[in-house]
Every structure is written in C-alpha cells, then in structure tokens.
Amino acid sequence: MCGIAGYYGYGEDETLLQGMNACIVHRGPDGEGIYTHGNVGLAHRRLSIIDVAHGQEPMYSADGETVLVYNGEVYNYLDLRTELETLGRTFLTNSDTEVVLQSYEEWGDAAFDRFNGMFGFAIHDRKNNRLVLARDHFGIKPLYYATAGTPEAPTLLFGSEIKPLLASGKLEQDVNERILFRYLQFRIHDEEAETFFAGIHKLMPGEKLVLSTVDTEAGPAGTVTISPYTRLKEELAELAKIETPYSQAVIDEYRERFTEGLRLRLQSEVPVGTALSGGLDSSAVVVTINKLMQEKAAATDSLGATQQTFSAVFPNSLNDEEKYADAVLARCEGNVTSHKIRPQAAEFVEDLEDFVRTMEEPIISSGPYAQYQVMREASKHVTVLLDGQGADEMMAGYIPYYFAYLRQLKKNGQNGKLAKELASSSDILFRLARFRIQGALTFKKASGITPLLNKEFTAKYKSETFSNIPDNLKLRLIDDLFHKSLPAVLRYEDKNTMRFSLEGRVPFLDKxxxxxxxxxxxxxxxxxxxxxxxxxxxxxxxxxxMISNRRNKIGFTTPEAEWFSLMKEKIYEIFLSSSFGARSYWNQDAVIYAFEEYLSGKSAGSTMVFWRLINTELWLREFFDEPETKAGIEGKSDYIPNAGKQLDITVPNGAGTFRRYPLRTEVFYKETDFDPAAMTYVKRFFDGLPVAGGDHGAATADTPWYLFVSEKIVAMTQGRSIPVWDIKVSGAARIFSKFVTRNPGGIGLASPWSMQLAIDEVGLPRIMYASARSVLGKLQGKSGVFYEVVGHNINAIDGAAGYQVGTSTHSVKYAPLDPDGVAARLSALVRKTVPAEYAATFAGTAIMDANDLGVVALGHDTRLTKDVLQDIFRDNPQGQTTETTPMSVVFTQK
Incomplete structure (x- = not known):
C-alpha cells in the first residue's frame, strides 16, 4: 500500500515531485522514489507489505522502457505470475508490483481487467509514447487528476490524494459549487468524477486515463482519453438476469468463494488485524478468519498468535454495539486479542480540523470519525486491517433496499410474494412507521436544509436533481456499488487508514x-x-x-445526536464565526435559529443537516481561506500599534496628545484570576522599557499616564458573560433585534440573545418605550435616544461575535459590575507593581467599552472627564477582532 503522484508537461522537475510527494508521507513512510523523463514525472511513497526487502518504486522493466508507480494490492498476483512464467517471463522480486508491471508489458491495457484487488497506478510506457493511469474495478484505491495548461502546451497532475495536486502550485484553487450544492441539498457526494475542487477530478471505478506523450492521429501530445477498461458493471447487470435458484449448493459455493477471498487478503509480511463493529459483515470476517486459523490455513501466519480485532464502543449510548462484538469475541475465545476504542465528544472537538483535513472533501456525517479513531489505535499494533465495507451495497444492507425490492415485486405483478414479504418484514416496517408517527405526534417542525441555504445559491443550481432506481433491486445495488453509496464509504476507508499509515483491505469486494x-x-x-x-x-x-438473526444496523459510527449537545460550544463557535457569516452558501441567522430550536427540542431536525454546514465551513477554512494570525501573547510587541491603528491621538479642546500602547494578552475567561493576570501584562510592559524611556518616546516617568481596560475582560471574569445556549430567547427579543442595525464593530442588541438580556435587565415595557422614543428621535434627527431612555448601561451589552476570540464568540456580556470600584482597585495594584518613578506619575484607570462605532467610559478613577477619556479612545486603538489587546497603557505627551 502506498501513495503516488506525478505530472505531465512540466519538464524534468524533481523539486515539483518532491513537493507533491511530501504531502503523502503518511501513505508510505517506508520509502520514497521519483522518476523524470522528458515531460513525465512520477513520485512514490512506500508502505511495505509484500516483499518488504524488494519491490521499491518507481519500478522499471528489464529494458528500462516501462516505469510503474503503484498503490494497492493485486491479490491474485501469484496466479498471474505463474501464467506469465509459462509465457517465458522471469521475475527478480516476489512482489505483486513486478507482476503488475510485467502483466502490462505482456497484455497491455487488457491486463487491468485480469487484476483482482485494489489499485491506483501510473505507467510511463516509453516504447509506445504514452502515460497510463488506472483505478481498480470498485474504486477501493483513489486516483485524482487535473488537466491544465493551454491547448498548445497541455499539462496533467495526478495523485493518490488531492493534497499533492494543490501543493504543486500549478492549479487555481476554487470551490466546485455545483458539487457543493448537491452535497448540501441532497446529502450526496463521490457519485461522479467531479470533486469539490473545481478542475480536479477522480478516475471512476474501472477507468483508465491514457495520455499520449507524442503527436498521434488521435491528437497532439498531451491529449487525454478516459475510458473504462472493464465491463464489470455491464457484466453484473447481465448476470443479474440469470437468477440461479437458491440452494444449499449455492450457499456452500458462496462460503468457499468468500473464504478464499479472505485467505488471499491475509497475504502479508507484516501484521494483519480485523475491524469488528459487531454487525453481521465484520463479524462474518472475524469468525471466518478464526476458522482459517483453527485449520492452520495458508496465509494466516500474518495474523500472529491471535487475531487482533479493533472495535469502537460507546457505553450507555444508543449507538453502542459492544454486546454484539463481545458475542463474536466469545466465539473466538483463546484465538483473539480485542482492542476497544471509546471515542469521546471532547476528542472529536480536538481532532475535528485534522479529521476534515484527512477526508479532503466534505462527508455526509461525523460517523467516519469512529473509524478514524479505530484506525489510529490499530496502527499501533498492525499494518494491515481487514474491514467489512461493501457488503451492504451488494446484499441490500440498508432499509431503503427493502422498499426497492417490494416495489419490484409489485411492478412485476408478483403479488403473492409481495404479500409474504410484507408480512415477513412487518417488524421492520412497523418500527420505521412508529418512528415517523412519533415524530409527527410531537408536532415538532422538521428542519431540513433548504430553508438554511442562501436563496441565490440554491436558485443558481435549481436544475440539479437526484434520484435512486426505485423498483429494481439488483440495478439499484449496482448503481450504489459504483456511484451512489460505496464510493463515499471507500473514500472514508482509504483516508482513515492511510492517515495512520495503515493498509485497509475489504474482502467483500472480491470481484x-x-x-x-x-x-x-x-x-x-x-x-x-x-x-x-x-x-x-x-x-x-x-x-x-444474536448476530445471525440481527435486524438493526449501526456499524462504525458516532452517537452524533448525543455528541452535538456536548459539542454545542464548538458548534456555536463555528456558526457564529465571521467566516461562516460571510459565506454565500447559507443564511447564518437561519442556521443559528435552527440549531437553537434543535437543542431546545422544538424541532425534529437532523444532526446531519448541521454536520454538512459545519463540515463545509471547516473544509473551506482548511483548503481555501488565508490562515489567520493566531491570537495569543506572541506576535506583537507592547510598543507598536495594532494593524491599521495609530499610537498617538490628539484630543480636541486643548486636552492634549496621548500615546496608547495596546498590550497583547492571553484570552481571558470566566475562570481567569483577573487582578494578578492584568498586573502580569502591566509589569511586562514596564520591564521591557529601556532606562529613562529611551526609544519609546512618550513612555517616560515625567508625564501622567493611565491604564485603560476593556469592559469585556472585566465582565467576563465577573461571570457576566452568558453562553448563548443558556439564554432562552423570547419572541419579543427576536422581533426587536431585527430593528437594530448589525455592524462590523459590534453586534450589540442586533442579536436576539443580547436583546433578551436587555429585556431581562430592564423589562419588556421599558424596551418598548425606549424603542418608541427612538423612532421619534430619529424623525427629529437625534441619535442615541434608545440608550438614553433605556439606561442601566444597556449600551454596554455585547452580543456574541465571531470576529472575537475565546468565549466571546459564543457568549453575550452584560456591562461589568461596579466599574468605578474595579478601576480604583486596579489603580492600587498598579502603584504596587510598577517602578516607583512610574507609580508617582500614575493618574488612574478607566474601564472602557469601545468598538469601531463608538466608545463609552463606563467607570474610572482619573481626574479626566468621561468625554476626554472617550476622545482618547475614539478610534478604538485596541481593535475589535482577534488582536487580543484588551488593555492599553496611555501616556500624556509633553
């Protein structure tokens, strides 16, 4: 198992190949190689599985004219090798890689359909002046490509992942909005060749890409042709018409074929383990391997003394399958070593960005995170892991297949059989109907995705549709195997295994x-x-x-509904972020309201709706947004202004000129011990000053100076910050907030949460009265009437704002308590903290509420008037986004 990358059209550029290869080290930590010739470049990362000592790549033919980089395993390679040897070919290694290479030399592209396994490879055929890419029959292994350049100078980039293509620097990164729409609207992805990245495609299962490296009758050099090399889909449809009757002989033959497919997939020179969810599919794999071990069958040496199994369990959760896994383990007792992984919501929050990066494109639920956790643990014990993927799509593992089969019987006029099937499956149908009836009886609103999406975005793609084959079971299964279902499942399998340098094998997908x-x-x-x-x-x-007769299906997935309640802080942080609000794909207010309704139990919304929004936002941040400067204590000197701000300001009416030094701090939280924390940054400022002021101009001991503190950190540490999910928003708050203008400087009462706090503080009648007076004031050309009338420092209530940091992104803050007292207390501490000469000229502390629209001095112990204090801060030098500079040392200039 490995990773490949490469190009056509960029000359012999080893630096380009090395950069692309560096992105996929995790796919092959055991070795690397590159190859260039003319306009072709190939790169390879190796995870050694078979013939560990040899099989390095790129691999060259005996005459050096055919070069291969290969990702995957061809399980029937020994049979193919024997056949090739009878044709006079000799081999230098014991690897399947050499068999793939010599098969191509012997049979050309026709060799690909002979392979039984998983693969994505590239072959530079110098004799025939062609570059050939191919992907296995089911698409178990990925292969992405992008064509670029000009008609006169076409180019091609390709790789096992999308990251190498992006890292090449040769492509313009843009979102494929059509694919994104289909994902958001229909909960579908991976059904076609286009990816979420504009211009980047994938070879579909059973496809090859052929690029001519010289001018031919088919076109000039660089001409790309994509076509199937197999008729497997068509063969399956043709075979479906045979309908061999079910019998004991059929059961026995299937068992033999399935067992042999498993045996082939145990071939390895490194340790092999098994994923065990507790469902029928993975359990069948585990017990069949156990039987092979008992029989001491060939290839079971790779398992070691015992078969190692890996299971994700969720104690006390509806999703927990531990009892089923335990039943299987009991059957294999003495022959198995079990590893149980217990994923937690807190771990998911911690891993979220890496998980999104691993998947490369959005996925339809957080379920594959359970698999991610399993693979991380498995990689500590084995290098190969067998999994049960594919059985659902070929043997009708999901409930919708029942309905397709029932409709097929009705369409074919098989009413007797239909009646029997309805009676036999009544428990399943009853359970499904019961859930739907219960949902209807709760009178909960269903929160689908459409109302949450931007209307212009949806209008642009209104012609897009999605449907399944409704009434032909086998054709529906074939469609899902190659388009609608399995490709997505196999993407998760590949990304999660290779993220942790693990080879995943799927024995059900033996062609x-x-x-x-x-x-x-x-x-x-x-x-x-x-x-x-x-x-x-x-x-x-x-x-x-209990496994053989099990009806319900869960599989490796997460208890998403339970986790989303535990993760609400992280989810609100995402939904309230300025980046989420700026996207043109959805309506931020509608999303937040829908999530509130879901958490409160007022709607029957699906977490999958919210997951798709979360996943898309994090994916956009990871692959398209410019990286933000990380907030924190590093990165800005205390003696320079914030970006776009000035140190000095001249106050009108002769009050003088002041220099403001914004102090960068760590983020303040409710738990922060405010007084000593604040003094830490004051002390740091003065410790950094040169003797007698030096180069810092106005920061001298012979002029009055002040400490200005943002009310946010005072309110936060006083516990005056309320998480939005703890605020029960009334209809009145929702209505009144709509009449308040939102702005980039601070949301204020434009948020229903902050408006609710204002109502709680002064009462709805006073809010209504102040609103009426405000309307009259505006007609008279007056501003600020609302806040004058409502009073109680309501103007200092800050709404949750995504451009802020820490809990400010998802909390609403009251005005701080006793700002004058806080100022006096801080002033006393300052005089004890700073050098004596500066203590003598210290003139007091001001607690300021400042944003880009205005400033209010909430409290102080200085001799300056509030008007002067507000003029000193009228341009908001402390910033209003992620500067994390909530304190300033302010000196009077001479």
Whole structure:
C-alpha cells in the first residue's frame, strides 16, 4: 500500500515531485522514489507489505522502457505470475508490483481487467509514447487528476490524494459549487468524477486515463482519453438476469468463494488485524478468519498468535454495539486479542480540523470519525486491517433496499410474494412507521436544509436533481456499488487508514465473489424479510445467533445526536464565526435559529443537516481561506500599534496628545484570576522599557499616564458573560433585534440573545418605550435616544461575535459590575507593581467599552472627564477582532 503522484508537461522537475510527494508521507513512510523523463514525472511513497526487502518504486522493466508507480494490492498476483512464467517471463522480486508491471508489458491495457484487488497506478510506457493511469474495478484505491495548461502546451497532475495536486502550485484553487450544492441539498457526494475542487477530478471505478506523450492521429501530445477498461458493471447487470435458484449448493459455493477471498487478503509480511463493529459483515470476517486459523490455513501466519480485532464502543449510548462484538469475541475465545476504542465528544472537538483535513472533501456525517479513531489505535499494533465495507451495497444492507425490492415485486405483478414479504418484514416496517408517527405526534417542525441555504445559491443550481432506481433491486445495488453509496464509504476507508499509515483491505469486494453473487436469484439477497440472506446462511454455524438473526444496523459510527449537545460550544463557535457569516452558501441567522430550536427540542431536525454546514465551513477554512494570525501573547510587541491603528491621538479642546500602547494578552475567561493576570501584562510592559524611556518616546516617568481596560475582560471574569445556549430567547427579543442595525464593530442588541438580556435587565415595557422614543428621535434627527431612555448601561451589552476570540464568540456580556470600584482597585495594584518613578506619575484607570462605532467610559478613577477619556479612545486603538489587546497603557505627551 502506498501513495503516488506525478505530472505531465512540466519538464524534468524533481523539486515539483518532491513537493507533491511530501504531502503523502503518511501513505508510505517506508520509502520514497521519483522518476523524470522528458515531460513525465512520477513520485512514490512506500508502505511495505509484500516483499518488504524488494519491490521499491518507481519500478522499471528489464529494458528500462516501462516505469510503474503503484498503490494497492493485486491479490491474485501469484496466479498471474505463474501464467506469465509459462509465457517465458522471469521475475527478480516476489512482489505483486513486478507482476503488475510485467502483466502490462505482456497484455497491455487488457491486463487491468485480469487484476483482482485494489489499485491506483501510473505507467510511463516509453516504447509506445504514452502515460497510463488506472483505478481498480470498485474504486477501493483513489486516483485524482487535473488537466491544465493551454491547448498548445497541455499539462496533467495526478495523485493518490488531492493534497499533492494543490501543493504543486500549478492549479487555481476554487470551490466546485455545483458539487457543493448537491452535497448540501441532497446529502450526496463521490457519485461522479467531479470533486469539490473545481478542475480536479477522480478516475471512476474501472477507468483508465491514457495520455499520449507524442503527436498521434488521435491528437497532439498531451491529449487525454478516459475510458473504462472493464465491463464489470455491464457484466453484473447481465448476470443479474440469470437468477440461479437458491440452494444449499449455492450457499456452500458462496462460503468457499468468500473464504478464499479472505485467505488471499491475509497475504502479508507484516501484521494483519480485523475491524469488528459487531454487525453481521465484520463479524462474518472475524469468525471466518478464526476458522482459517483453527485449520492452520495458508496465509494466516500474518495474523500472529491471535487475531487482533479493533472495535469502537460507546457505553450507555444508543449507538453502542459492544454486546454484539463481545458475542463474536466469545466465539473466538483463546484465538483473539480485542482492542476497544471509546471515542469521546471532547476528542472529536480536538481532532475535528485534522479529521476534515484527512477526508479532503466534505462527508455526509461525523460517523467516519469512529473509524478514524479505530484506525489510529490499530496502527499501533498492525499494518494491515481487514474491514467489512461493501457488503451492504451488494446484499441490500440498508432499509431503503427493502422498499426497492417490494416495489419490484409489485411492478412485476408478483403479488403473492409481495404479500409474504410484507408480512415477513412487518417488524421492520412497523418500527420505521412508529418512528415517523412519533415524530409527527410531537408536532415538532422538521428542519431540513433548504430553508438554511442562501436563496441565490440554491436558485443558481435549481436544475440539479437526484434520484435512486426505485423498483429494481439488483440495478439499484449496482448503481450504489459504483456511484451512489460505496464510493463515499471507500473514500472514508482509504483516508482513515492511510492517515495512520495503515493498509485497509475489504474482502467483500472480491470481484469474482461479487459476480457470483449477482448471478443468483434475488432471494439469495432478500427473503422472508431478511437481507444478506446468503451471508447469514453461509456463516450461521460460525456466528452467535444474536448476530445471525440481527435486524438493526449501526456499524462504525458516532452517537452524533448525543455528541452535538456536548459539542454545542464548538458548534456555536463555528456558526457564529465571521467566516461562516460571510459565506454565500447559507443564511447564518437561519442556521443559528435552527440549531437553537434543535437543542431546545422544538424541532425534529437532523444532526446531519448541521454536520454538512459545519463540515463545509471547516473544509473551506482548511483548503481555501488565508490562515489567520493566531491570537495569543506572541506576535506583537507592547510598543507598536495594532494593524491599521495609530499610537498617538490628539484630543480636541486643548486636552492634549496621548500615546496608547495596546498590550497583547492571553484570552481571558470566566475562570481567569483577573487582578494578578492584568498586573502580569502591566509589569511586562514596564520591564521591557529601556532606562529613562529611551526609544519609546512618550513612555517616560515625567508625564501622567493611565491604564485603560476593556469592559469585556472585566465582565467576563465577573461571570457576566452568558453562553448563548443558556439564554432562552423570547419572541419579543427576536422581533426587536431585527430593528437594530448589525455592524462590523459590534453586534450589540442586533442579536436576539443580547436583546433578551436587555429585556431581562430592564423589562419588556421599558424596551418598548425606549424603542418608541427612538423612532421619534430619529424623525427629529437625534441619535442615541434608545440608550438614553433605556439606561442601566444597556449600551454596554455585547452580543456574541465571531470576529472575537475565546468565549466571546459564543457568549453575550452584560456591562461589568461596579466599574468605578474595579478601576480604583486596579489603580492600587498598579502603584504596587510598577517602578516607583512610574507609580508617582500614575493618574488612574478607566474601564472602557469601545468598538469601531463608538466608545463609552463606563467607570474610572482619573481626574479626566468621561468625554476626554472617550476622545482618547475614539478610534478604538485596541481593535475589535482577534488582536487580543484588551488593555492599553496611555501616556500624556509633553
């Protein structure tokens, strides 16, 4: 298992290849190699699995004219090698890589359809002047590409991941908004060649890309042709018409084929383990391997003394499958070593950015994070992990397949069989109906995605549609295998395994086993209300009864509904962020309101709706947004202004000129011990001053100076900051907030949460009265009437603002208590903290509420008037975004 990257059209550029290869070290930490020739460049990262001592890549043919970089495993390589040897070919290694290379030399592109396994590779065929890329029959291994350049000088970039293409610096990064719309609206992705990145595509399952490196009749050098190298999809549809009757012989043959496919996938020179969710599919893999171990079958040496299994469990959660996994482990007792991983919501928050980066493109739920956690743990013990992916799509593992089958029976006039199936599956249908009826009886509003999306965005793509094959079971399964379902599942599998340098193998996707399955009667798949019928019957003697007769399906997923309540702080931080609010894809207010309604239980919304928004926002930040300067104590000297601000200001009416030094601090929280924390930064400022002021101009001991402190950090540490989810917003607050203008400087009462705090503080009648007076004042040309009438420092209530930092992003703040007293207390501490000569000229502290629209001196102990204090800060030198400079030392200039 490895990672590949490469190009056409950029000359012999080893630096470019090294940069692309550096992005996929995790896919192959055991070795690397690059190759350039003319306009072709190939790069490879190796994860050694078979023939560890040899098989390095790029691999060259005996004559040096054919060069291969390869990601994957061809499990029937020994049979192919034997056949090639009978044709007179000899081999220098024991690797499947050399078999792939010599198969191409012998049979050309026709070799690809002979391979049974997973692969994404690139071959530079110098004899025939072509570059060939190919992806396996089911798309287990990824292969991305982008064409660029000009008609006169076309170029191609490709790789096992999207990151190398982006790292090349040769592409313009932009969002593929059509694909993004389909994801947001229809909860679909990976169904077609286009990706979420404009201009970047993927080869679809069973496809090859051929690029001519010289001018030919088909076109000039650089001409790209994409076509299928296999008829597997068509073969499956043709086989589906055969409908071999179900029998014990059929069950036995399926068991033999499935077991052989598993045995082939145990071939390895490094340790192999198994993922065990507790569902039928992974359990069948584990117990079949256990049987092979008991029989001491070939290839089981790779398992070691015991089979190592890896399970994600969620104690006390509706999603927990531990009891099922334990039942399987009990069947394999003495022959198995179990590893249980217990993912937590807090860990998910911590891993969220890396998880999004790992997936490279948005995904439809947070479920694959459980797999991410499992793979991280598994990589500490094994290098190869077998998984149960693919069984659902070939054996109707999801409830919608029942309905497709029932509609098929109705369409074909098989009413007797339809009636029997309805009766046999009544428990499933009843359970589904019960959930829907319960949802309807609660009278909860369903919060779908459409009302949350920007109307201009949705109007642009209103012609987009999505539908499934409704009434033909086998054709529906084929469609899902190659487009609608499995490609997404395989993306998760590949990204999660390779993130931790682990090879994932999926034994159900043995193409010969799949072809056999599709040649059977539909009743091999669904019969009497039971899906996966042949798998259940083939493994019934090996599996615990509670697994064989299990109806419900969970799999490796997270308890998303439970986690989202625990993660609400992080989710609000995302939804309230300025970047989320600036996107043209959704309506921020509608999203936040819908999430509030969901948390309060007032709507029957799906967490998958909110996940898609969260995932998209984090994906945009990761791959498209300019990285923000990290807030914190580093990065800005105390003696320079914030970006776009000035140190000096001249106050009108002869009050003088002042120099303001903004102090960068750590983020203040409710738990911060305010007084000593504030003095830490005051002391740092004076410790950094040169003797007698030196180069810092006005910062001398012979002029009065002041400490200005933002009311935000005072209110925050007084516990006057309320998380938005703790504020029960009334209809009145929601209505009145709409009449307050939002602005970049501070949301204030334009937020329903802050308006609710204002109502709680002074009462709804006073708010209504102040609003009426404000309207009259505006008609008279007066401003600020509302705040004059309402009083109680309501103007100092700050709304949650995404451009701020820390808990300010998702909390609303009252005005601080006793600002005059706070100022006096801080002044006393300052005089004890600063050098004596500065203590003598210290003239007091001011508690300021400042933003880009205005400033209010809430309290102070200076001899200056509030008007002068407010003039000193009228340009808000402390900033209003992520500067984290909530304190300033202010000197009077001579």
């Amino acid at each position: 010969e086993v799949v072809k056999f399955l599709f040649s059977l009667d539909d009743e091999s798949i669904i019969k009497g209300g039971w899906n996966k019928r042949i798998l259940r019957d083939a493994t019934r003697e090996l599996l615990p009864e």
